[in-house]
Structures are given as C-alpha cells and as structure tokens.
Amino acid sequence: MNFKHSLTFFFSAFLMLFLWSQPQSFLLEAESFQDKGGWFIDQQSMDVMGSPYLIAHGMGKPVKDAITRVKFPAKGNYYVHVRTRNWTAPWSDQAAGKFQIIVNGQILSKTFGQDHKDWHWNSGGKLKINSKEVEISLHDLTGFNGRVDAIYFTKNKNDMPPNELAALDAFRIKKLGLNQNPKSSKFDFVVIGGGMAGTCAAISAARNGVKVALIQNRPVLGGNNSSEVRVHLGARINLEPYPALGNLVNEIGPEKGGNAQPKDYYEDQKKLNAVLNEPNISLFLNHHANQVIMEGNSIQKVLAENLETGEKLAFEAPLFADCTGDGTIGYLAGAEYLIGRESKAIFNEPTAPEDADNLTMGISVQWFSEKSDQAVLFPDIDWGLAMDDKTSYTITRGDWDWETGMGKDMILETEFIRDYGLLVVFSNWSYIKNHHAEKEKFANEKLQWVAYIGGKRESRRLVGDYILTENDLTQQNFLPDGTAPSSWSVDLHYPDLENKKEFEGEAFRSIAKHISIYPYPIPFRCLYSKNIDNLMMAGRDISVSHVALGTVRLMRTGGMMGEVIGMAASICKLKNTSPRGLYQNHFSLLEDLMLKGVGNPTLPKIQNYNLGRTLMETND
Amino acid sequence: MRFFVSLFLIFLLGADDIIPNDEPFYEFETIFDQSGIPNGYSAYIKSPVCEKNKCYEIEINFQWDLIGRFVEYDTLSGKGLTKLDHIPFTEQDYQKLKQLLKDPNSPIGTYAKEELILDTRKSEIDGFTGATIREINDIVVTGGVYSCYTLWHLAHRKFNDSITKMTMGLLDKKLMKKLVTQKDQAIYFFLINNLPPSDFLKYRDDFLKMITPNQSYFVKKAIEKMPMEMFRDSITQVFFAKQFTTLNYFAQVALLKQLKNIPLGISLKNTLTKQVEDRNSLKNNLIQALIQ
Numbered sequence: 056m057n058f059k060h061s062l063t064f065f066f067s068a069f070l071m072l073f074l075w076s077q078p079q080s081f082l083l084e085a086e087s088f089q090d091k092g093g094w095f096i097d098q099q100s101m102d103v104m105g106s107p108y109l110i111a112h113g114m115g116k117p118v119k120d121a122i123t124r125v126k127f128p129a130k131g132n133y134y135v136h137v138r139t140r141n142w143t144a145p146w147s148d149q150a151a152g153k154f155q156i157i158v159n160g161q162i163l164s165k166t167f168g169q170d171h172k173d174w175h176w177n178s179g180g181k182l183k184i185n186s187k188e189v190e191i192s193l194h195d196l197t198g199f200n201g202r203v204d205a206i207y208f209t210k211n212k213n214d215m216p217p218n219e220l221a222a223l224d225a226f227r228i229k230k231l232g233l234n235q236n237p238k239s240s241k242f243d244f245v246v247i248g249g250g251m252a253g254t255c256a257a258i259s260a261a262r263n264g265v266k267v268a269l270i271q272n273r274p275v276l277g278g279n280n281s282s283e284v285r286v287h288l289g290a291r292i293n294l295e296p297y298p299a300l301g302n303l304v305n306e307i308g309p310e311k312g313g314n315a316q317p318k319d320y321y322e323d324q325k326k327l328n329a330v331l332n333e334p335n336i337s338l339f340l341n342h343h344a345n346q347v348i349m350e351g352n353s354i355q356k357v358l359a360e361n362l363e364t365g366e367k368l369a370f371e372a373p374l375f376a377d378c379t380g381d382g383t384i385g386y387l388a389g390a391e392y393l394i395g396r397e398s399k400a401i402f403n404e405p406t407a408p409e410d411a412d413n414l415t416m417g418i419s420v421q422w423f424s425e426k427s428d429q430a431v432l433f434p435d436i437d438w439g440l441a442m443d444d445k446t447s448y449t450i451t452r453g454d455w456d457w458e459t460g461m462g463k464d465m466i467l468e469t470e471f472i473r474d475y476g477l478l479v480v481f482s483n484w485s486y487i488k489n490h491h492a493e494k495e496k497f498a499n500e501k502l503q504w505v506a507y508i509g510g511k512r513e514s515r516r517l518v519g520d521y522i523l524t525e526n527d528l529t530q531q532n533f534l535p536d537g538t539a540p541s542s543w544s545v546d547l548h549y550p551d552l553e554n555k556k557e558f559e560g561e562a563f564r565s566i567a568k569h570i571s572i573y574p575y576p577i578p579f580r581c582l583y584s585k586n587i588d589n590l591m592m593a594g595r596d597i598s599v600s601h602v603a604l605g606t607v608r609l610m611r612t613g614g615m616m617g618e619v620i621g622m623a624a625s626i627c628k629l630k631n632t633s634p635r636g637l638y639q640n641h642f643s644l645l646e647d648l649m650l651k652g653v654g655n656p657t658l659p660k661i662q663n664y665n666l667g668r669t670l671m672e673t674n675d
Numbered sequence: 676m677r678f679f680v681s682l683f684l685i686f687l688l689g690a691d692d693i694i695p696n697d698e699p700f701y702e703f704e705t706i707f708d709q710s711g712i713p714n715g716y717s718a719y720i721k722s723p724v725c726e727k728n729k730c731y732e733i734e735i736n737f738q739w740d741l742i743g744r745f746v747e748y749d750t751l752s753g754k755g756l757t758k759l760d761h762i763p764f765t766e767q768d769y770q771k772l773k774q775l776l777k778d779p780n781s782p783i784g785t786y787a788k789e790e791l792i793l794d795t796r797k798s799e800i801d802g803f804t805g806a807t808i809r810e811i812n813d814i815v816v817t818g819g820v821y822s823c824y825t826l827w828h829l830a831h832r833k834f835n836d837s838i839t840k841m842t843m844g845l846l847d848k849k850l851m852k853k854l855v856t857q858k859d860q861a862i863y864f865f866l867i868n869n870l871p872p873s874d875f876l877k878y879r880d881d882f883l884k885m886i887t888p889n890q891s892y893f894v895k896k897a898i899e900k901m902p903m904e905m906f907r908d909s910i911t912q913v914f915f916a917k918q919f920t921t922l923n924y925f926a927q928v929a930l931l932k933q934l935k936n937i938p939l940g941i942s943l944k945n946t947l948t949k950q951v952e953d954r955n956s957l958k959n960n961l962i963q964a965l966i967q
Contacts, residue, residue: 295892296925531889533923535956573891576925639954646957668780671891 078128080209082216082230083191085109085121086363093118094193095507097202098272098343098362100470102383104174105220106204106227107343107362111154112507113198115434115481120157121193127184127208135179136216137167138204142474144172149438151481152201157192158182168201176207176216184208199436200477200507231365237358239371242268242337244624245357246376247344250278251288252594252613253378254326255303259621259653261335265628268370269336270359272343273508276326278380280309280610282318283508285421286455287311289665290543290609294574299652300539304614305662306654312664314454315421315504342368344379347387353589354388374589374627374634376620381466382515382596390584391518394465396601404525406545406570406602415465415601416548417458417565418509420476424451424484424500431501435489439482446557447486448564449493451500458512458565461550465514473509479563480505512548512595512608519598520635521580528572528603536638537576538649539615543667544569545605570605573670577607579645582620583634591624591634593617609667622648699723699829705841706738712853713845715740716838724825731757733822737830741854742865743838745776745830758819768816775814775823776830783811783827791820843869848878855881860893867893872902879905883914886922894926898933906937916942919950924958931961939965 086096086107094109101107111118127133135156143151150169155162156179165179195201205227207216217223228235246257249271257269279286288308292301307329309322330338339359346358346367356371377384382392397404398411408414459479460472487497526532528545546569550562581598584590592598593616595608606612626637626644637645699722708714716739723730734754738746750756756764756772764772775781792807807820815823842865854862863885875882886894905911915930922930931947939947947962 295895296928531891531923533925535924535958537924642955643957643960663785 079211080207080214080230081125081127081133082227083123083125083206083208084227084231084365085193085203085205087365088121088123088191088193090122092121092193093195094121096274096341096362097507099473099508101343102345103467103469104204105223106365108202108204109193110507111152111193111195111198111201112505113195114502114505116198117195118198120195122190123192124188124190127187127189129210130184130187131210132181132183133208133210134181134212134214135163136176136207136209137165137179138174138176138207138216139167139202140171140174141169142200142202142470143438143478145471145474146440146478147438151197151199151436151438151478153196154201154203155194155196156206157194159184159186159189162194166196167203174204175218179206197434199434199481200474227365233365234367237367237369239356239369240268240337242266242370242372243628244268244374244376244621245270245370245372246378247357247359247384248278248376248378248380248594249273249276249338249340250378250380250594250613251280251304251308251610252617253278253376254307254330255614255617256376256378256591256593256621256624257336257617258303258307258329258333259618260624261333261621262653263622263625263648265335265621265624267333267336267624268339268372269330270339270342270344270357270370272341272362274340275323276330276340277321277323278610279510280321281326282321282323284419284506284510285315285318285321285504286419286510286610287313287316287320287665288610288614288662289667290541290611291574291666291669292611292615292662293660294540294542294671296533296537296540296576297649297652299654299656300615300618300649301611302652302654302656302658303618304611304654305660306658308611308614308662310661312662315423315452315506318504339368344370344384345387347384349388352587354384354587357384374591374624376591376593376624377517377584377596378592378594378617380511380514380595382517382592385517385584385587385590385592385596386515388584388587388590390587390590392515393518393522393600394515402522402524402526402600402602404600404602406525406547407600412462413464414462414549415460415514416512417460417463418465418469418472418476418511419455419458420453420473420480420506420509421455421457422453422480422484422505423503424497425503427499427501430498433485433488433502436481436485439485440479440558442482442486444492447483447491449487449491449496451497453480455510456551456565456567457563458548459509459561459563461548461562461565465511469509469511473507475561475563476509477505477507479558513601513604515596516599516601516604517590517592517596518585519581519583519592520585520638521578521598523577523581523597523599523603523607525570525600525602528575528606529570531573531575533576534578534580536579536642538579538582538619538645539612540574540576541606541609541612542572542574542669542671543606543609543612544571544669545602546608546667547602547605569668571668571670572606575606577612577616579619579623579634579638579642582616582623583638588633588635591620593620611662618653619645619649622653699833701834703834703837703841705845708853710849712849713741713842715746716841718834720829722825722829724821726821731761733757733826735826739834739838741838741842741850742862743835743842744861745779748773748776748826748830756819756822758816758822760818762818764816764819768819771814771816772819772823772826775827778814779831781814781827781831783814783824784831786811786824788821788824791824839865839869846870848881851878851881855884860890863890863893863897867897867900870900872900875902875905876908879908879911883911886914886918888921888923892925894922895929898926898929901933903933903937906933909940912940912943916940916946919943919946928958928961931958931965934965935961
C-alpha cells in the first residue's frame with residue numbers, strides 16, 4: 056500500500072467511524088411537543104402502555120395541530136415509525152381517531168390511527184430530511200380521539216423500535232438519555248395524588264409545620280372534582296365527633312354543585328391557590344409517581360416522571376401518603392391490598408355476594424350539550440355502537456350514571472374502559488342528532504363537553520391495621536380511633552341490566568343501591584398500611600371492604616381523611632414515629648388536632664349541595 | 676280514642692282580606708290521649724296560594740305530633756283542594772300530595788318560591804317558560820306546584836317554633852315519662868335541645884332512661900347538654916358508673932370532660948380506674964387526671 060492509498064484508507068476509515076458514531080436515529084415523544092395545539096396529554100394508562108401520549112379530543116371536530124421543532128442528528132433519509140393504535144378496533148372495523156404527520160410541510164402518505172388494536176409501532180415510510188432543524192406536526196383528521204405516543208426516525212431500515220413493554224422502556228431511557236438515578240430532594244412528608252384527599256393532606260400537614268411535596272399527575276388539582284372530570288363534592292362535613300374536620304374542605308371546595316356542568320363550577324384555581332399559598336408545600340404538577348425505593352418495610356424514596364420530558368425526580372422522606380385512588384404507591388411498595396368484591400364469608404357482610412368476584416364500580420365519562428342559536432351538525436359516525444330509537448337516550452347531559460367498566464380491571468383496562476365511555480357518548484349523540492325520530496329537538500344542541508379523563512370510583516384498597524366493614528357502619532361500632540366521619544349512604548353501583556342486555560353484555564348505564572347510615576368516624580387504623588411502615592392513605596384507597604367503600608368514597612369524606620393524615624404527619628414528625636406508633640403512643644395528640652381543625656373556621660358554610668341522606672337526627 | 680278539648684291557642688295573624696299579606700289564618704288545638712296527656716296538635720288552616728298577584732284560598736286541617744312532625748291532613752267537607760285555575764284536585768293528585776307531605780326532607784324545602792318555575796337553562800330540551808323545575812317536577816301535583824309548596828311549608832316549616840314552645844309549656848313529669856317511653860331519638864333530641872338546664876335534675880330519672888347504647892352521637896350530645904349539678908348528683912354518678920362501658924368512645928370522652936372539677940363517688944372512681952389502658956388516648960389521659 057503506498058502512501059496515497061494509506062491516506063485514502065485512513066480517511067475512509069475515519070469517515071466511517073465518524074458517521075457510525077453520529078446518532079443515526081431520533082426518538083420524539085408526542086407529549087414533549089412544544090405547542091400541543093388542541094391535543095391533550097393523557098397519562099391515565101401510562102403504567103400499562105408505557106408512556107403518556109397525546110390525544111385529539113375534539114368531540115367530533117378535528118383539533119388544532121400539535122407542532123414542535125427539533126434538531127435532527129443529521130440530514131438524510133429516515134424511516135419513520137409511529138407508536139399509536141386504533142382505539143375503536145375492539146368494537147368496530149372502522150377507525151375513529153385518524154391523524155397524519157407533517158414533517159417540514161410534507162405530509163407523510165400514511166394515515167395513522169387505523170391499524171392495530173393495541174399500541175404498536177406503525178411504519179410511516181421513508182422521508183428525506185434536508186435541514187437539521189425540523190418542524191413536525193400532528194394533524195388530526197377526525198376530532199375523535201386519535202392518539203400518538205411517540206415518533207421514531209431512523210436511518211437504518213432494520214432498526215425497528217420494540218413493541219414489548221420492558222424493551223420499549225429501556226429503548227426510551229436510552230434514546231432520550233433519561234437519568235434513572237436522579238438526586239433526591241428531601242421532605243418531611245410526600246403526598247402522592249392531588250385529588251381532594253391529597254390536596255387536603257398536603258395543606259393540613261403544611262399548616263401544622265410539615266415540609267411537604269405534593270405530586271399530581273395532571274395539570275390541575277382536584278381529581279374527580281377538577282374541571283377535567285367534573286364530579287361535584289358529596290357527603291357532609293363538620294359532623295360529630297370532630298365538628299372542626301371539614302373546615303379545609305369547606306375552604307377549598309367549589310361553591311356550586313352539579314355533575315357535568317360548565318368548567319367554572321369546579322374552581323380549579325381556588326384549589327391551586329390554596330396550595331400555592333402554603334410556603335411549606337412544594338407542588339409538582341404533571342408528575343406521575345411510578346417507582347419506589349424501599350428500605351426494609353419502609354419507603355425510602357418515591358420517583359416521579361415528568362409527563363412532558365420523561366425526566367425523573369426523586370422524593371425522599373420519612374413518611375408518605377398514597378392519595379392516588381389506585382393505591383399505586385402502596386402497590387409498588389408491596390403493600391397488602393384488596394380489589395373487587397369480597398365474599399360474604401370474609402367479613403360476614405349482608406350486602407356482600409356469596410362468592411367473591413371482580414365486580415367493581417365503574418368509571419364515568421360525563422358530558423353535556425348546550426343549545427345554540429342555530430342548527431349544529433354532528434358527524435354520522437360509522438364506527439359507533441348500533442343504536443335505535445329505543446336503545447338510545449334522548450338527553451342532553453350524561454351524569455354519574457353513565458358508567459363503564461363494571462367488572463373490568465380498573466388498573467389494566469383503564470384505557471379500554473375510558474374508551475368505551477367515549478364510544479357510547481359519541482354513538483348515542485351521533486344517533487340522536489342524525490337518525491332519531493325526535494332529532495329535530497336536538498338540531499340546535501351542541502356537544503359542549505365530554506370528559507377524556509375518566510372519573511374512577513373504585514380500585515385497589517390498601518389494607519391497614521383495621522379493615523372497615525358494612526357491619527361497623529350499620530351497627531355503629533364506633534372505635535376509639537375514629538376520625539373523619541363518613542356520612543353518605545353505603546352507595547354501591549351496579550350495571551343497569553336492561554342497558555347491559557341491549558349492548559351485548561357491556562353496560563354503560565348504572566344504577567345505585569343505597570343503605571343509609573349514621574355518620575361513622577373512620578378508624579385511624581384504616582388510614583395507614585398494615586405492612587408498609589411509613590405509608591398512610593386518604594381517599595378511596597383506604598382500608599375498607601368493597602361494601603364499606605360505598606360510603607367512604609365520597610370526596611368531602613376523602614378531603615377530611617386528608618385533613619386527618621396531614622395532622623398525623625405533623626405528630627409523626629414531632630414524635631419521630633410511624634403512623635402505627637402514633638396510634639399506640641400519641642393518639643391523644645391527634646384527637647386534640649382533630650378537635651381543633653385545620654381549615655379556616657370563620658368562613659361561611661357555602662357547600663350546601665349533594666350532602667346525601669343519613670340516619671342522622673334532624674335536630675342534631 | 677282521641678278527643679278535642681277547648682281551643683288551646685289561637686293565632687290570628689291573618690285577616691279576612693288575606694290576599695295582600697300572603698299570610699295564613701290558623702287555629703291550633705291540642706290533642707290528648709286517653710289518659711289526658713297531650714298527644715299532638717291539630718290546626719285548621721286557611722291560606723292563600725299566590726303566584727304574583729293571582730291568589731286563591733285553600734282550607735285544610737293538619738295534624739302534628741308533640742315535637743312538630745307532620746302526621747296527616749284532612750280536607751274539609753265541600754272544600755276540596757284546587758289548582759291555580761280553580762281546577763279541583765283529582766284522587767291521584769291527593770295521593771301525590773300525601774306522598775309529598777310525608778317527606779320532611781323533600782327537595783321542595785330547598786327552593787325559594789320564585790325558583791319553582793321557569794327553567795332558564797338552555798340545555799333543557801323540554802324546558803319552556805312556566806314549566807316546573809325538573810328537580811321537583813315528579814314530586815308535585817301537575818299544575819299545582821304552588822299549592823304543594825305552600826302546604827309543604829305549612830306542614831314542615833312554618834309552625835316548628837310555635838309547636839316547640841307549646842310542648843315545652845305543657846311539659847310535666849307525666850308528659851316527660853310518656854315522651855321518653857316512646858324510645859324515639861328525634862324526641863330525645865327535642866328534649867335535650869329544649870329542656871332548660873334548671874329542669875334536668877327535676878326529670879333526672881326519665882332523662883337517664885334515654886342514655887342507652889348504639890344511639891350514634893345522641894348520648895355524647897346529651898352528656899354535653901347536662902348541667903354540672905347533674906354530675907354532682909350521686910344517683911347520676913352511680914348510673915354512669917354502671918353504664919360507662921356500654922357508652923361509645925365519644926360519649927365516654929364527653930362524660931370524662933364533664934366530670935372535670937366534679938368530686939367523684941367511689942363507684943364511678945372504681946369504674947374509671949378499671950378503664951385505664953396502655954394505649955395513649957384522650958380518654959386515657961382524662962381518666963388518669965380524674966383518678967389521681
């Protein structure tokens with residue numbers, strides 16, 4: 056080899072090495088788009104399908120494009136893969152949520168959202184990238200909940216992104232360069248879940264001198280009572296034996312009642328301001344806690360993922376509260392839990408079924424329409440459920456009794472259950488707008504709002520040192536560690552059998568059965584885990600039987616539980632003890648705090664809606 | 676058999692020309708039982724039912740029990756109820772009215788008269804001006820919403836204070852015994868809420884009969900209402916010494932708080948001493964302070 060050849064060889068080798076070392080691919084998470092246009096982040100199923108995603112929830116009208124600008128590793132030809140699914144595939148041959156992808160003004164020829172039933176990488180063909188700075192848009196075609204998790208660009212034809220979840224997770228971490236061992240921030244108390252229970256827990260603890268982190272996986276606080284779900288608060292506050300409990304619920308809760316009402320009914324800002332006004336609270340919105348680090352039987356850290364960037368934050372504390380509703384933190388930590396319906400034999404409950412089963416209460420996708428000055432059209436969809444004049448509902452509001460998923464897995468099938476909720480709302484609305492004999496009555500009705508965040512009623516219940524049952528409630532077995540009183544009736548939901556029959560066994564309407572009770576103070580031992588030493592709970596994931604859940608699940612009651620565990624956190628800090636240690640050795644301090652209350656007692660009692668009936672004496 | 680005695684009280688707030696002030700005319704009578712002990716009240720009522728300036732009259736007899744709970748109504752012979760356009764009530768309408776009046780917690784009680792009509796919400800498909808709001812539409816007589824509203828408020832709201840005053844004015848040992856024997860928690864609450872503190876000892880034996888287990892928060896409330904001299908009374912102390920363990924936790928704590936600064940008799944002190952526990956609680960702290 057002469058010198059010239061050698062030079063050519065080395066130069067070629069260097070060039071190949073250089074090119075090889077350059078990234079040949081680029082992963083773009085949809086939730087990281089800078090301008091989301093009319094698309095929303097949906098994280099409800101991320102523990103199951105692996106990531107938050109963007110959803111085009113336009114209620115039949117295509118939403119504004121989501122647009123982002125990204126720097127590509129290099130110019131050249133790229134193969135495109137899009138992780139998406141056809142969400143109507145379980146019910147129809149047709150696809151509801153179709154969308155396109157536009158790269159630097161060039162529309163990819165493939166239309167997405169119409170192929171696979173499950174989340175899957177779909178090939179989008181090959182395209183040429185001429186500039187390093189690239190503009191990418193998600194272009195919705197239908198307004199019917201098309202969804203996209205991520206887009207993968209690769210120069211290598213054989214570089215297929217993985218569909219299998221564990222491999223996909225590793226792929227994401229590698230491609231996005233996510234740090235899996237972030238530095239911890241230290242707090243006295245970490246509350247996971249920013250519904251009424253978690254929000255009250257955080258404020259209560261903060262006002263009692265505790266440094267709190269509040270982690271919420273939505274952009275707003277309030278959970279089922281936020282404008283994303285629109286369920287009004289229910290049950291009573293300021294009752295015996297601790298009339299000061301509920302002052303905080305009164306302080307931060309909305310003034311107006313009603314399910315599925317206009318957004319301002321739910322006063323998201325009021326709840327947010329209440330938290331922002333507390334110097335002791337660090338608030339982390341849009342963060343989903345999905346990992347715990349244990350030390351023996353205690354949680355040492357909780358890790359939460361930023362919904363937009365995927366970056367993780369670590370929260371270290373001596374005490375945690377699971378206010379997630381799903382018992383997510385307890386589950387990750389290995390806490391004992393219950394789910395479904397216990398058999399009669401387990402707790403000797405009259406209302407329990409003879410045999411245990413998986414029938415839980417369902418998820419509500421609520422909706423309403425409003426009258427316009429002129430006729431408003433709605434697409435005559437070809438992917439909906441078949442309806443007729445008899446099986447459709449000529450109404451303008453879908454309240455709590457639009458309920459799906461009773462009998463499904465509330466964790467693993469969340470997306471399916473929510474999607475069925477969407478499907479039935481759109482199927483019904485499309486039918487009565489386009490086909491019903493009385494469709495003229497609906498000519499000017501405009502579908503104003505449909506939830507895309509499902510209102511969940513029931514999920515895992517974490518087991519505490521005591522499990523509250525129907526008999527405790529009906530026999531008034533008041534226990535010495537009673538705390539927040541549960542006043543709503545034992546209110547259990549079941550599928551509407553007629554509706555179930557009409558729709559091939561998959562009901563979307565429900566009925567409620569009530570057993571009235573005297574307000575019952577929930578034992579403190581139901582508010583901390585039996586086997587995870589430093590975990591408390593408030594809200595619907597506390598230690599109760601399925602039947603007893605029927606009363607404690609109301610949001611004012613959950614808010615009061617939050618007040619209680621916030622107080623408990625301050626005592627645990629003061630006495631350097633666990634929740635169980637508090638119960639055994641310092642309970643009188645909690646009693647003192649419950650008598651004192653934590654909310655502003657001077658505010659007028661304005662929440663006179665949805666109090667529910669109790670056996671409480673009328674003169675009480 | 677019930678019999679009526681002479682008029683017990685007559686309220687004459689209305690005049691013959693009833694339309695301008697919208698107030699009913701009424702006459703109350705006390706109803707007595709066979710032993711001559713009061714049993715409830717009956718009233719003849721003549722009330723205008725008005726919508727804006729348009730009025731008509733209804734005449735009716737109502738009955739309440741001693742604590743003001745509505746019992747039943749009777750129409751007067753030849754004076755059946757009518758709706759706004761003088762249309763007489765049908766048998767079905769009477770049944771509906773009966774159902775409505777039976778419910779002291781009816782949602783109709785949560786609305787002002789002005790809110791009953793005119794659903795302004797745009798979204799209501801069958802809503803039109805003049806329709807009864809949907810929240811109460813099913814529970815009122817069609818076309819008779821103002822009659823129903825007026826009668827429900829007369830039955831459940833208007834006379835509560837008057838009836839309370841009448842019953843407390845009639846209260847003596849015989850009536851107290853009768854009321855307590857009925858084992859009705861609403862009556863119990865009526866008594867603890869209205870009995871003057873100075874009268875508790877007078878009725879002590881009957882009063883203590885109300886203190887029984889499984890009554891939600893009644894016992895706690897009763898104990899909180901009891902004046903200090905009750906707890907100084909040795910018979911009351913012996914009663915609580917025997918009953919202490921049957922009371923729920925919150926009633927126990929209420930009692931222990933009331934006993935602060937009260938000299939304890941031997942029986943109550945012995946009972947409390949046995950109640951000391953290892954586990955920390957307010958109850959435990961209060962007991963320890965009392966038996967030191």
